[in-house]
Amino acid sequence: MASAPMSEANPVPATAAADGDDVLLRVENVVKYFPVKGTGPFREKEYVHAVDGVSLTVPRGQTFGVVGETGCGKSTLARCIARLHDVTSGRIVFDGQDITKLSQRRMRPLRQEIQMIFQDPIGSLNPRRRVGSIIGDPFAIHNLASGAERKRRVQELMERVGLNPEHYNRFPAEFSGGQRQRIGVARALAFRPKLIICDEPVSALDVSIQAQVINLLADLQADLGLTYVFIAHDLSVVRHVSNSIAVMYLGKVTEIAPAEQLFTAPRHPYTGALLSAVPVPDPDLSDQRQQIILAGDVPSPIAPPSGCRFHPRCPKAAPVCVAEDPPLEPRLGDGPEHPAACHLPMAEGEKLSDFRPSISAEERVLAVEGSLLPDDAGTGVTDSAGALPARREGGQP
Amino acid sequence: MALLEVEDLKVSFNTADGVVQAVRGVSYHIDAGQTLGIVGESGSGKSVSTQTIMGLTRGARISGRALFEGRDLLTASPDQMRAVRGSQIGMIFQDPLSSLHPYYKVGWQIVEMIRLHDHEISKDKAMERAVELLRLVGIPQPDRRVNDYPHQFSGGMRQRAMIAMAMALNPALLIADEPTTALDVTVQAQVLRVISRMQEIFGTAVILITHDLGVIAEVVDEVLVMYGGKVMERADRRTLFYASHHPYTEGLLQSMPAYGGERERLRPIAGQPPSLLSPPPGCPFAPRCIYVMDRCKTMPALDPVDGDPGHLSACWLPHTQADREAVRRRVAHVELARSAGPAGA
Numbered sequence: 001m002a003s004a005p006m007s008e009a010n011p012v013p014a015t016a017a018a019d020g021d022d023v024l025l026r027v028e029n030v031v032k033y034f035p036v037k038g039t040g041p042f043r044e045k046e047y048v049h050a051v052d053g054v055s056l057t058v059p060r061g062q063t064f065g066v067v068g069e070t071g072c073g074k075s076t077l078a079r080c081i082a083r084l085h086d087v088t089s090g091r092i093v094f095d096g097q098d099i100t101k102l103s104q105r106r107m108r109p110l111r112q113e114i115q116m117i118f119q120d121p122i123g124s125l126n127p128r129r130r131v132g133s134i135i136g137d138p139f140a141i142h143n144l145a146s147g148a149e150r151k152r153r154v155q156e157l158m159e160r161v162g163l164n165p166e167h168y169n170r171f172p173a174e175f176s177g178g179q180r181q182r183i184g185v186a187r188a189l190a191f192r193p194k195l196i197i198c199d200e201p202v203s204a205l206d207v208s209i210q211a212q213v214i215n216l217l218a219d220l221q222a223d224l225g226l227t228y229v230f231i232a233h234d235l236s237v238v239r240h241v242s243n244s245i246a247v248m249y250l251g252k253v254t255e256i257a258p259a260e261q262l263f264t265a266p267r268h269p270y271t272g273a274l275l276s277a278v279p280v281p282d283p284d285l286s287d288q289r290q291q292i293i294l295a296g297d298v299p300s301p302i303a304p305p306s307g308c309r310f311h312p313r314c315p316k317a318a319p320v321c322v323a324e325d326p327p328l329e330p331r332l333g334d335g336p337e338h339p340a341a342c343h344l345p346m347a348e349g350e351k352l353s354d355f356r357p358s359i360s361a362e363e364r365v366l367a368v369e370g371s372l373l374p375d376d377a378g379t380g381v382t383d384s385a386g387a388l389p390a391r392r393e394g395g396q397p
Numbered sequence: 398m399a400l401l402e403v404e405d406l407k408v409s410f411n412t413a414d415g416v417v418q419a420v421r422g423v424s425y426h427i428d429a430g431q432t433l434g435i436v437g438e439s440g441s442g443k444s445v446s447t448q449t450i451m452g453l454t455r456g457a458r459i460s461g462r463a464l465f466e467g468r469d470l471l472t473a474s475p476d477q478m479r480a481v482r483g484s485q486i487g488m489i490f491q492d493p494l495s496s497l498h499p500y501y502k503v504g505w506q507i508v509e510m511i512r513l514h515d516h517e518i519s520k521d522k523a524m525e526r527a528v529e530l531l532r533l534v535g536i537p538q539p540d541r542r543v544n545d546y547p548h549q550f551s552g553g554m555r556q557r558a559m560i561a562m563a564m565a566l567n568p569a570l571l572i573a574d575e576p577t578t579a580l581d582v583t584v585q586a587q588v589l590r591v592i593s594r595m596q597e598i599f600g601t602a603v604i605l606i607t608h609d610l611g612v613i614a615e616v617v618d619e620v621l622v623m624y625g626g627k628v629m630e631r632a633d634r635r636t637l638f639y640a641s642h643h644p645y646t647e648g649l650l651q652s653m654p655a656y657g658g659e660r661e662r663l664r665p666i667a668g669q670p671p672s673l674l675s676p677p678p679g680c681p682f683a684p685r686c687i688y689v690m691d692r693c694k695t696m697p698a699l700d701p702v703d704g705d706p707g708h709l710s711a712c713w714l715p716h717t718q719a720d721r722e723a724v725r726r727r728v729a730h731v732e733l734a735r736s737a738g739p740a741g742a
Contacts, residue, residue, distance in 0.1 A: 069581035070552075176669050177439075206438035206608065211652035211665030218662070233581065236611075240654035240663070259660075277586040279611030281653055283634050286615045293590055294583050296537075297551040 024195060024227045025058040025081065030090035032076050036302065049301050050076040052251035053090070055328070058195075063221065063228040065242030065259065067235055067274070071298055073251040074231045078197045081229065082114050083107055095194060112142060115188035119200035121180035125172040131158075131183055132168035138190035157186040161216060178209035185216065189224075197229045202237060214241060235278045239263055244337065247271050250301055250309040253328055257338040265348050267331050267340035270310045272352050292352045295364075308343065312364050316344045317357035398467065399426035400569060400602050401450070406461035406471075408442075408449045415674050419445040421626035422461075424699070429569065432596065432603045434617035434634075436610060436649075440670055442626035443606050447572050451488060452478040466569070484514040487563030487601075491575040493555035497547040504528070504543025507562050514566050530561035533598070534591050553584035557591060564595050571596075574606045589616055610653060614638060619707075622646050625671045625681025628699060631709040642702045642710035642721070645682045680712070688714060688728050 031054075033047035051073040058064040068074045079085045081092055083099060091100045099110060118124045125134055136154045139145040145153055155165035161182040172180055181201060188196055198217070202210040214237065220226055232238050238245055239259050246256045247268065255268040266272045273292040280286045294313045299305055305312050311321040320343050330336055331345040346352065357364055408420040420442040427433045437443040448454050450463045450470055463470045470481065482488075490496050498506060507527035512518060518526075524543065531539035534557040547555055556576060563571055573592065577585035593616060596603055605617055613620055613634065620637045622630040622645065630643040641647055648666040655661070668685040671677075680686070683693040692713050702708045702716050715721045 069583060178669070206670070207610070207649060208438065208652045208666035209669075211663040212667075214654075215663055215665060235582070236654040240660055274583060277582040279582075279585070279589075279609060279615045281610040281614045281638065281650070283614045283638050286611075291586055291590075293586050297553060297584070 022059055023057055024060040024095055025056075025229070026091075026093040027054060027056040027058075027077075027081065028091040028093065030054050030077065030080055030092065031088045032073075032080050032085055033088045046302050049251045049304055051080060051087075052304070054248070054251075054253050056246055056253070056256070058227060058229060059243070060194075060227055061221075061225050062243040063230050063241050065238040065245035066229065066231045066248060067233065067238050067245060068248035069233060069274075069298060071250075071301060072248040073301075074248050075199055077248070078116070078199050078229065078231055082116050082197055083111075084116075108142075112138070112191040113194045115191075115193040115196050117181075117184050117188050117196060117198045117201045119203050121177060121184050121204065122172060124184055125180060127172055130169050130171060131163075131175070134172070135183060135186045135190065138187060142191070144191075153190075154186075157189055160189065160220075161186045162212075176209075177205050178212055181205060181213050182216065185213075185220070189220065192224060193226070195227045195229065197231070199231045200233070201230075203232060203234065210237070217241070235275065247274065250298060250304050252309060252341065254310065254342070255338075255340040256328070257334075257340075261338055267334065267338070267345040268310075268342045269314050269316050269344075269346060269352055271340075272346055273315075276352075290351065290353055308341070311357075311359065315352050315355040315357060316346075317359045317364070318344060319359055320344075322359055322363050399464075400429045400431075400466065401604075402426040402462075402464040403446070403450065404462040404464070406446055406449065406463065407459070408445050408454060409458045410454075410456065411458075416458075417673050418676060419457075419626055419673055420449065421676070423623070423626075423628050425621055425628065425631065427570070427602050427604060429602050430596075430600050431619065432593075432605060432617045434613045434620045435604060435606045435623060436608065436613050436620060437623035438608060438670055440625075440673065441623040442673075443623045444574050446623075447574065447604060447606060451482055451486060451572065480514070483510060483563075483568075484566040485568050485570070487566070487568040487571045489556070489559045489563050489571070489573050489576050491578050493552065493559045493579075494547060496559055497555060499547055502544055502546055503550065503558050504531075507531075507543075507558075507565055510562050511565050526565065527561070530565055531558065533564075533595070534558070534561045535587070536561075551584075552580055553587055556580065556584075556588050560588070560591055560595060564599060564601070567599055568601060570602045570604065572604045572606070575608070576605070577612065578607070578609070585612075592616070610638075610649065622649070625676060626673055627681060627696070627711065628709075629682065629711055631699070631707075632702075633707055636705075636708050640708075642708070642714065642716070643682075643712045644686045644688050644714070648685070688724065 030051055032051040034050055036046050036048055054077055066074045066077065076085065080087050087100060091098055094110065094114065099107065132151065132154050135157055136150050139150045139153065155168060158165045163179060163182050163186065172183065175183065202213050205213060221228065230238060230241050242259045244256060244258045245262050247254050247270065249270050255266065255271050262271065263275060266275060273294050276289065276292045296313055299312060306322055307324050308321040308326050311317040314321065326341045326343045328339045328341040330338055331340045331342065332347060403426065404424050406420055406423045409416050409418045423446050435443045445454060449457065449459055452470065459471055461471065465481065470478065497503065504524060504527045507530060508520065508523040511523045511526060528539045528543055531543060536542050536554055536557055550558060577588050580588060589612065592603065595601065607613060617634055619631065619633050621628055622643065624645050629645045630641065632641065637646065641650065651664040652666060654663060666685050671681050679694040679696050683689050690713060697711050697713045699709045699711045700716055702710050703718055714724055
């Protein structure tokens with residue numbers, strides 16, 4: 001099923017450093033496969049297609065959002081960009097320089113310019129070390145400051161991210177969740193990086209604290225001219241912080257658009273379904289809108305579906321979607337800033353619930369007998385409560 | 398009569414650091430067939446309060462009453478509680494993988510649940526019911542999937558299986574503690590739809606505990622807002638979102654990125670949630686509140702707002718619309734002047 005990764009010919013456009021000054025990061029056709037132990041009689045080698053041909057351009061000084069569900073490859077992509085994983089194929093061009101094949105030693109100075117912030121602030125802080133020394137690590141590793149000078153710079157950073165510099169000698173456990181995330185931010189800021197990759201930076205935080213951290217990131221961006229790649233599964237957060245957003249599904253980018261456009265005029269049915277699934281904190285809005293509930297689960301990334309990877313769950317799926325992988329390009333007269341990988345993009349005002357897939361049942365995700373898409377889409381809840389106790393009425397059983 | 402009536406529930410735990418007062422006098426009620434949302438941040442006491450009612454907080458110091466169909470669950474014997482748990486009150490938790498036993502087949506676990514409470518039913522009949530339940534919650538090919546182990550199910554399917562198990566004995570009340578927090582949004586939408594359809598089919602009352610105001614807006618009838626182990630506000634869904642009274646509720650709503658419209662700077666609630674180790678007397682939200690007054694040192698009662706008995710708020714702010722607006726305008730003015738100065742974190 002899975003072809004060996006390197007055999008896939010990925011025509012890489014010969015852009016070289018023709019980006020000019022406004023592009024900080026260019027991801028070209030990046031593929032990352034992880035080998036897994038094969039099953040079956042011959043134990044053929046199989047691969048998890050974690051990231052499968054992703055191309056992005058991140059402009060300098062902006063926030064580029066990446067959204068998608070568990071297993072769509074967004075975190076693997078982040079790690080590829082930061083060179084924490086080596087890519088299987090493709091190129092990563094940072095600040096005009098191809099960093100894809102740089103050796104660890106040549107990569108090291110660049111690590112000052114690309115930093116990461118992770119989801120779990122406690123998991124990324126050593127519980128037995130003091131905060132001052134954790135934030136001071138970058139200075140120690142890169143041999144840039146020591147002694148009193150290092151302490152001064154660490155305390156500056158702590159103040160910058162809204163921590164009390166006097167807490168220099170405390171342990172991570174003495175801080176709350178939001179403060180721990182600030183520690184992570186302070187450490188990432190140590191060298192005035194050009195690019196910060198934020199991998200679910202606020203997902204573990206309560207909503208009131210989440211807002212504090214989002215505002216902090218926004219302030220830092222304004223003051224220091226940072227560029228963010230902001231990865232999250234919470235669409236309203238991503239919309240709030242991003243200039244443009246890429247939607248990923250099963251290792252591929254399905255759509256890229258300026259933040260507003262993605263929400264007002266999504267082209268890819270997956271984007272449409274994803275947006276409609278987000279619970280809206282506004283009773284009137286949530287009563288009005290029609291939810292598209294997708295059937296089934298995301299297929300296995302070991303043997304992804306043919307053609308468009310979303311076709312087994314797509315309400316608009318047609319035979320062409322099974323046969324051909326749609327290229328990521330502008331659809332329905334959109335500008336170059338809004339490409340979508342869909343053969344049958346959604347027009348404005350179009351309702352996904354009006355569509356039925358025109359592909360055979362075997363090619364669709366297994367739905368529970370009968371209707372798949374209209375009202376009961378995907379829940380498959382039936383009213384035939386045959387073998388079950390009767391409905392209770394009123395107060396007493 | 399309310400299906401469940403909780404009166405002045407207090408729960409505290411002895412820890413090495415001292416006594417943690419997790420729940421500090423919570424009262425609420427839920428009627429048959431109703432959906433009550435309990436919303437609050439980590440440490441607000443929202444989960445502990447329902448776990449205590451179910452008799453799941455071992456070693457806690459508990460006071461108050463929890464009348465379920467007229468019987469006090471807090472004074473019930475362990476045997477009596479076992480009869481209630483599962484059969485009359487079902488429960489689902491955040492992490493379905495740790496709620497299912499990895500060693501037993503999913504169908505077997507549902508059958509065990511049924512036969513534990515229903516001694517008459519035959520094994521075959523119970524299995525038939527398990528299949529029917531799995532079909533009901535939308536598991537494809539339920540007659541085959543009953544023989545799967547939990548690890549063969551996806552996250553969303555496990556949570557469906559938990560719902561099937563919780564509904565197996567047609568309970569009068571289902572307590573769902575963050576049922577969708579670990580799930581992706583599209584799966585969350587599936588699971589929430591399953592819960593509300595099960596509610597339609599069986600007429601079950603649901604207590605939905607969540608930190609996500611979006612989920613609240615989508616599914617509940619009434620909402621309880623908890624903070625620092627106390628109830629801050631109770632209102633129906635619409636009132637909470639469009640005419641909330643308590644400053645904490647207001648702060649929560651403003652902290653969230655708007656779904657549509659202008660992308661304004663978020664307005665977080667300053668500071669941290671209180672420690673419940675030795676909470677100061679008075680309103681727990683006072684240290685973070687922009688309207689804080691001297692009298693906040695004593696805890697206000699949960700009183701009706703604008704004379705509406707369905708809308709209760711524990712805040713000293715005036716409980717009539719006109720007076721409240723005057724206070725808000727005054728505070729907004731001060732806030733504006735403050736934010737014009739050097740910005741604090």
